[in-house]
Amino acid sequence: MDWLTAVQWSPYAAGIGIGILSWFTWLISSKPIGCSTSFARTAGMIEKLFRGKKVEGKLYYREVKPEIDWQWMFVLGIIGGALVSSLLSGDFGWQWIPGKWEMAFGNNMWLRFFAALSGGILLGFGARWAGGCTSGHGISGTMQLAVSSWVSAICFFIGGIAMAHIIFNVIA
Amino acid sequence: MKAQTKKIQLVWGLLLGIIFGFLLQKSGVTKYDVIIGQLLLTDFTVLKVMLSAVVTGMLGLHLMQNLGWIKLRPKAGSWGKNAVGGLIFGLGFAILGYCPGTIAGAMGNGYLDAITGGFIGIVLGSGLLAAVYPSLNAGILKKGYFGDLTLPRFARVNEWIVIIPLSIVLTLLLFWLETAGL
Numbered sequence: 001m002d003w004l005t006a007v008q009w010s011p012y013a014a015g016i017g018i019g020i021l022s023w024f025t026w027l028i029s030s031k032p033i034g035c036s037t038s039f040a041r042t043a044g045m046i047e048k049l050f051r052g053k054k055v056e057g058k059l060y061y062r063e064v065k066p067e068i069d070w071q072w073m074f075v076l077g078i079i080g081g082a083l084v085s086s087l088l089s090g091d092f093g094w095q096w097i098p099g100k101w102e103m104a105f106g107n108n109m110w111l112r113f114f115a116a117l118s119g120g121i122l123l124g125f126g127a128r129w130a131g132g133c134t135s136g137h138g139i140s141g142t143m144q145l146a147v148s149s150w151v152s153a154i155c156f157f158i159g160g161i162a163m164a165h166i167i168f169n170v171i172a
Numbered sequence: 173m174k175a176q177t178k179k180i181q182l183v184w185g186l187l188l189g190i191i192f193g194f195l196l197q198k199s200g201v202t203k204y205d206v207i208i209g210q211l212l213l214t215d216f217t218v219l220k221v222m223l224s225a226v227v228t229g230m231l232g233l234h235l236m237q238n239l240g241w242i243k244l245r246p247k248a249g250s251w252g253k254n255a256v257g258g259l260i261f262g263l264g265f266a267i268l269g270y271c272p273g274t275i276a277g278a279m280g281n282g283y284l285d286a287i288t289g290g291f292i293g294i295v296l297g298s299g300l301l302a303a304v305y306p307s308l309n310a311g312i313l314k315k316g317y318f319g320d321l322t323l324p325r326f327a328r329v330n331e332w333i334v335i336i337p338l339s340i341v342l343t344l345l346l347f348w349l350e351t352a353g354l
Contacts, residue, residue, distance in 0.1 A: 014199030019228025031174030043299030077189020119268030120293015130257025148249025159262015164211030
């Protein structure tokens with residue numbers, strides 16, 4: 001059972017596994033692999049705690065109901081699956097500053113916190129603008145040959161590659 | 173019965189998600205360094221994982237659809253929605269260093285920048301989009317609308333005329349990455 005405790009698999013083995021998993025999400029649940037809608041539902045549920053039922057009347061939340069659904073449980077499962085995998089391999093560890101970030105910007109926790117926060121805001125905003133993320137468009141949509149998903153996935157990487165080069169080759 | 177089916181589907185969601193999280197973590201993409209390495213074009217793990225998933229998934233899903241087992245639902249879109257939203261996503265992707273799926277995996281991996289700032293940010297950004305959605309929806313999200321178009325329908329050919337060559341091209345691209353030592 002060495003494969004269970006390995007720190008890293010071949011990217012092809014993991015990728016083929018994800019492809020096969022997508023067959024089963026469709027067969028069992030009639031759902032594509034996806035993640036970002038659940039963050040929007042979470043935002044709606046949190047807003048509901050403060051502003052009550054009227055949140056459900058907002059145009060966006062009429063289309064994306066602020067409630068726990070299949071995908072929300074799926075995303076919760078991701079946390080659990082990654083936890084199990086990293087515990088089995090001993091790769092689990094509390095870490096504030098990723099290595100590449102530390103090399104460029106040092107180990108100030110707050111700098112990394114606010115970068116992650118602002119990056120997260122753009123990411124969440126962009127994902128819901130585009131109607132999907134690296135999973136929903138990048139994997140599930142492209143395999144369905146959807147034009148919307150190929151356009152999105154290509155733009156994710158154009159924006160990402162450009163910004164990463166600005167961050168690491170211009171700013172840093 | 174209906175309520176029970178829904179509950180069972182929630183359990184399936186959790187179980188299938190656990191497998192996805194396991195595979196993401198084992199592939200290495202729950203790590204900031206791996207994702208940034210991809211965006212800096214020095215580490216191609218993300219692309220290798222994604223393309224092998226896409227080829228495997230594409231072949232299986234379309235075969236299952238031909239057999240009448242499943243009905244695929246390609247998402248509708250437009251240039252204003254997918255190109256503009258995609259670019260905004262990309263900027264955030266590079267600043268955060270995780271995406272919505274891999275951040276869930278990063279949280280399970282113990283990464284505190286993901287658990288705190290990253291997670292809060294994505295929820296805030298999603299809520300912000302929900303707040304401005306009515307005006308976007310009346311304008312830019314409809315610009316250059318093409319609906320739930322697929323590549324085979326765009327090219328007016330049978331889907332396998334796209335699937336087979338695309339699988340070969342993507343597989344060759346992966347072989348090329350390996351021979352180039354990337």
